[in-house]
Each structure stands twice: as C-alpha cells, then as structure tokens.
Amino acid sequence: MQGTARPNTWGSLIIGAILISVPMFAQGPGGYNPPGQGLDLSGNWGPIFHEDSHERGPGPELVNYLGLPITDGARAYALAWDASRFTVPEHQCEAHGVAYIYRGPLNLRIWEDREPVSQKLVAIKNYIDNYEQTRTIWMDDRPHPPEAAPHTWMGFSTGKWEGDILTVTTTHVKQNWIRRNGLRHSDHATVVEHFIRHSDHMMHVMILTDPFTLTEPLIKSQDFNLRVQNGQTWLYPCEPVVEIERPRGAVPNYPPGANPFLHEFADQYKIPVEAALGGAETAYPEYQSKLKNASPAKTTRSGQ
C-alpha cells in the first residue's frame, strides 16, 4: 500500500499546488497583486436612522441632557441658550461640526486622493452634502497645525489603518453641538473616529473628548449603507436674513434660573428634572434603579 501510495501522494500535492497557485496568479498582471493596507471606503453612502432617529431628524427636546456626561458649565451654558439664537443672522448658516454632522440627514461621498506617480495614499476625502462640507483625512503622517492655527467645522484630521479599521484623530474643531438643544463642546475638543466597513455596510464610531464640557468621553455611533444610486441633493445653499428685528448686538438668552422649558421634557416622560439635566451618572444602567425610587418632576417652574 505504501508503494502505491507514494505516486498518488505526489500527484495530489502537485495538483493541489497548481490549484492554489491559479487564483494567486490570476490576481493581476505579473502574476502577483498583494492586498494593501486597510479597506477601500470609496463610494456613496447613505445613513441608516435606526439609532436615535428622533434626535437626528426633528431634533432633541429642550432641556433633555439625559445620558450625556456633561460638566456643570456645559449645563449652565445650555440652560441659558435660547433657541431663538438661530434667528440671529450671524448664527443662521453655522454648519454642524465634525462631531455631530454624521448624525444628521446626509449624503456621504468618500474617495481616495493618491499621489499620481507612486499611487501612495495621501488622503481620504469625505464630501457631506449637509452644509457642503468637504473633509480631508490626511494619511501621509503629516503633523497637526500649531495651536494658534484657525479652527474649522471639520477640524484637522489624520488617519491610520488599524487592521481594517480606519482610525481618525481630529483637532482644531470649532465650538459646536454635543446635542442640538444648546449643549456645545468647546474649541478644545478632540474627536477620535473609527470607520468600520463590512461589505456594503459601514459603522462610524465617534469618541468626543473635551476638557471643558465633558467629564468623560462621549461615544456615539451611526451606520451607513453603500448606495449604487446617487443621493438626490448635494448642495446646501445658505443665505442669512433678518428674521426678527433686534437692537444691534442683542443675544437671545435666558438669565440664570429663568429657562421656561426646564420641566417640559421631564414632565412629558415623568422623570425627575435632575435626570433630564444629565451628567455622567445618567449615562449608566445603574441610574435606572435610582430613577425608579425618585419622584416625578413637578410641573411648576418655581423649582428653578
């Protein structure tokens, strides 16, 4: 059996080697085309709104800071914020910042920018139709700008591949939304993102850190589907106009203790105002047991 087995074993090995080599040689001209680093994220991506759709579409309730690890200062800022500030002409065309814009309704186009001679990856570009933001994620190991450099809505981003995950670090962002009801992060915030592609599905994870408005990092995720059909709208023209006549330089705001919407969200969901005012504690499951033992919010505003 041994004598007859030898020629069969060699034959199997040779046939096996040929079969294995066929797809390898078939990968490209020259017979060898090894995969590069990371994945290709290029394409036209549409958002999926199964997470936080209420907040991401119509917008959050006023004085709903539940589950957000905000500082006392950030809360005080939000309570003083009057939504009528949107009507001030200079505020009307403000874009959503990089730590918020991927949550909104948007078409997202991603493409690569490669050095034409070497084909080395220089940058991964994003175009977000909401507010017409073109974003560059530098992949060439360049340093971030000096501290004094201007800040932008999208900030300054550098990326690297961690396996098949694109990890992006962004600095030099402008002050912008944590939540679109007056909660703002400062211009000292940094954002770390992970773009994770599984075939035609992409998860985008954002980790926002800010020494002035957050007591711990705020992590949010959102998902996208690759679309063959193009998005319908790619432009976002904005022209500020005077909506309400005001004295020059007037800034709509609530004086301390005078926010008329303090109880609205808490009353609607029958939770204590303290919970609606957020803080790191309210982000964790253990807080639910505390809520069960708490009294619902009072509907009077005198408690301010």
Place this chain on the structure above:
Amino acid sequence: MSAKASGAIRHLAAFAILACSAVIASAQQSAEIQALKVQGNVYLLTGAGGNVIVQVGDQGVLVVDTGLAQTADKLLAAIRKISDKPIQYILNTHLHPDHTGGNDVIRKAGATFTGANVTGNITDAALGAQVFAQDNVLKRMSAPTGKQAAMPFGDWPTETYLSQRKQMFFNGEPVEMIHQPAAHTDGDSLVWFRRSDVIVAGDIVVTTTYPFIDVDRGGSIQGEVDALNNILDMAVAGHQDEGGTYIIPGHGRVYDKPDLLEFRDMMTIIRDRVQASIKKGMTLEQVKAAGPTKDYDAQYSAKSGFGTKDMFVEAVYKSLTQKK
C-alpha cells in the same frame, strides 16, 4: 499726601503689577517664537508675550505690536526669517508692555524712508521705523517733563492719530488703524489689512482667558461689546460660514467670524447678567457669589493673575457702575 498724589501712586502701582504679571505670564512662552502664515501678506508670531503680526511685501515690513522687551531680540530674528526687507512701520494696538515692550529694539532695526527734501534711507539719523498708535497710548505711556513716565521713552509711539481712523497703503494693500474707544483701554486700535482680509484685534479679543478690561485706563465692558460688534460688522465669513476674514486676538489662536460671534455672545450675556444684578441692587461680592460666568469659567477663567473670573467680573461691575 493728597488724594490726587495717592491716586497717581495707585495708578503707577497698578501698572507695575500689570507689567510684572505680563513678564511672568510670558516666561513660559518666550522659549520659542513660532511663525504662522495667516493669509495674504500676513503672518502671526506667537511666543513673544502678546501676539505679534507681520505684514510683508515688496515695500518692506510692517509689524503690529512687538511683544515683551525680554523677547525683542528673538522676535527680530523671527521677523528676519520671514523677510529681510526694511521694517518701516510698527503699529501698536494698545499700550500694555506685553504688546509694546519690543518697540525700541524693533524700531531701531527698522528704517524710515522719506521724500521731499530728505530722500533715501535716513537710518543713519537713527530714526528707525515709525511707531503708530492712537493718541491715548502716547499719553498713558509718557509723562509731562519732570515726571516719571509709565513706560521707557524708546517704546513710545513716534506718531499718533486723533481721528477715528488712520489709513495707509503699504505692500499693495490698504491698512487701517481704527480707534475703539473705551474697550480694553481707551487707546485701542483695530488694524485692518484689507486685501489680506485680516483684522488684528489686540487685547479686545483674547482666546486663552477672560479678557482683561483695564478700567483704570479707560476700558469698559460696554466698549468691549461695541468693539466686538464693530469687528463682526467688518468681517465677512467664507463659504458655509467658515474662514473668510480672519481675526487675530491679542493672545491665543486665530479666529474667524463664527468664532468671534461666540466670544461676542459670551461677553454680551455676561454684561447683561451683571447689569441685571446691579439693577437689583446687588453688591460686587454678591454678584461674584452668584456666579454670572459659570458657563464659561472652565475654559476662560485663568488660575491666577489676569483673566480670572473674579477679576473679570469686578472689571465688568466697575465699568457698569462708575460715573461717566
């Protein structure tokens, strides 16, 4: 001692504190001067105390503010890395020594070119560059003959303007100094590079701490807010409300219009709160205890020295209650 003499001594003492604090604050920054091209012909130099701005071109070099005396040589070397053309003009946004302390060194390294019956380079006459500022700057830096001046003679402006603005055309663009009365001090000038589309705000805008309102030298919260609204009127934001006109503060990073808007909002809101408290008859200590700045303290309140929340609230309160 007369009340007048006592007031003068307090005045000088306050200024000495200001100068010393500025030196201490800048000690950490003075190790290295960094240059950043802002846009057009305009560069920002940081690390010399207050921000220094340099405009360069075929005609020469124009410098806005000169930082501390202690960093003047390093500043001059940094300017020379950007351009070796003659330094013809120094413009001072206000009088404080972290913005005028290098005047003497930078002025002497410069040159004044004249026409008419004096032509050519008259550097040999030791005039150096011309130093422009609003007239109140000279009044507060100098003193009548026989009196002790607040600042060294070599740092004084060589030219002042009394009207609302001073205009010149240099390196292919209009450059304007625009007086902002009673803002950070009573001698503040914005410097507007109209082709480069850059406005230098001096210490009317500070991005690192609360701004220091020098009430003893004519500053006021209302003047600050007015000046910020003036800058907003001058500035035009770029596409999708970003970039466009850049605004360079006295300390800190480059702003654009939306950045300045948030700063203006903060100053306006705090003014409104303190004003409302004064109307209720609250004392300064009661106003401080109420925390009218608590939304902003984490980012803007300095740990010590200038720009603390207490010092800021006190200046706002004083300027809203002092007799006009």
